[in-house]
Amino acid sequence: AQSVTQPDIHITVSEGASLELRCNYSYGATPYLFWYVQSPGQGLQLLLKYFSGDTLVQGIKGFEAEFKRSQSSFNLRKPSVHWSDAAEYFCAVGPGGYNKLIFGAGTRLAVHP
Amino acid sequence: DAGVIQSPRHEVTEMGQEVTLRCKPISGHNSLFWYRQTMMRGLELLIYFNNNVPIDDSGMPEDRFSAKMPNASFSTLKIQPSEPRDSAVYFCASSQAGGPNEQFFGPGTRLTVL
Numbered sequence: 001a002q003s004v005t006q007p008d009i010h011i012t013v014s015e016g017a018s019l020e021l022r023c024n025y026s027y028g029a030t031p032y033l034f035w036y037v038q039s040p041g042q043g044l045q046l047l048l049k050y051f052s053g054d055t056l057v058q059g060i061k062g063f064e065a066e067f068k069r070s071q072s073s074f075n076l077r078k079p080s081v082h083w084s085d086a087a088e089y090f091c092a093v094g095p096g097g098y099n100k101l102i103f104g105a106g107t108r109l110a111v112h113p
Numbered sequence: 114d115a116g117v118i119q120s121p122r123h124e125v126t127e128m129g130q131e132v133t134l135r136c137k138p139i140s141g142h143n144s145l146f147w148y149r150q151t152m153m154r155g156l157e158l159l160i161y162f163n164n165n166v167p168i169d170d171s172g173m174p175e176d177r178f179s180a181k182m183p184n185a186s187f188s189t190l191k192i193q194p195s196e197p198r199d200s201a202v203y204f205c206a207s208s209q210a211g212g213p214n215e216q217f218f219g220p221g222t223r224l225t226v227l
Contacts, residue, residue, distance in 0.1 A: 032213040043117075043204055043218035051213055090156065098144045098163040099208040101216060105155050 002027050004093050004104035012110040013081050021076040021107050023091030033074040034092040034101065035065055044090060050074065061085070086111045115139075117219035119205050125225045131193040134222045137186055138207030146216060147180055147190050148204040156204075162188065163210065195226045 003026045013019055025031055032051050036044040048059025055067040065076045074091060088108045092101040118137040126132055138145050146161040160170040165182045173180070177196070182188040192199055202223050206216040 034215060036218075043220045044206075045218070046215050049215055095213045098161060098168055098210065099212045099214050099216060100144075100146070100158070100161060100169075103156050103158075 002093060002096070002102045004091050004102050006089075006091055006104035006107050008107045009105070010108045010110065012112060014112045015083050016080050019076075019078045019081045019085070019109070021089050021091075021109070023074045023076065023104060024072050025074065025091070025093045025102075026072065027093050031074075031093045032095050033065075033067060034094070035059065035063070035074075035076050036090045036092065036103075037061075038088045038090065038106075040087070047076070047089075081109075081111055083111045083113060085109060117205055117207055117217055119203075119219035119222050121222060122220065123223050123225075125227065126195055127227050128196055129194045130226075131191065132195045132199075132224060132226075134190040134203050134205075134224070136188045136190070136205030136219060138188070138205070139209075139217055140186070141209060142207035142217070143185075143210035144208040144216075145182060145188050146206040146208070147188070148206065149201045150204060150221070151201045159190070192224075195224075197226045200224055200226050 005024045034049045035047040038044045047063050050057050050067045088106045090106045091104040094101040120135045144163050147159040149157045159172045160180045162182045180190045202221045204221045205219045208216045
């Protein structure tokens with residue numbers, strides 16, 4: 001069955017520190033992978049996506065993610081976190097038919113000044 | 114582009130009342146998704162449509178929930194009668210068919226059932 005696991009429910013980092021959010025997936029075919037961010041009181045916004053090609057993808061707000069097929073992972077990284085990055089981050093895999101996505105449970109990021 | 118539009122943004126109602134949530138997808142998008150988000154259960158897919166036709170409603174929790182998409186630019190999610198456990202944030206998302214393509218989310222409707 002298709003599934004997405006985000007092992008970390010909460011992560012706290014200091015402003016300026018580096019960040020890595022983990023995502024592991026289970027998918028029978030070549031996956032299409034997404035990271036979304038949800039700020040408090042907002043909808044989900046796409047950070048980046050991987051469909052094919054270069055396994056290191058760049059997204060908005062200085063984020064990047066690397067697809068590692070051998071590890072079934074798509075971890076999100078940022079070299080230096082800003083206080084405004086505090087939010088919830090969701091990893092998703094697809095597509096199901098009609099672009100249906102399977103979402104992970106999310107990782108809530110707190111940033112200390 | 115205005116993005117996905119949802120209304121109302123906030124809804125407070127009493128148990129037993131009918132609630133209707135509305136969504137306008139991005140023009141040209143063929144797929145529409147309704148989600149529910151709670152602290153306990155996270156983000157749940159309720160139902161999705163393609164070209165206005167419901168494809169999978171297996172995520173709809175009970176018969177009290179129904180969704181329609183009468184045309185390409187409008188969808189509703191109705192709860193009748195509402196119960197306190199329906200309190201949640203409901204999101205609508207749309208996507209362009211012929212994928213793979215990402216889903217674009219609306220701002221959500223925060224529903225509180227007293």
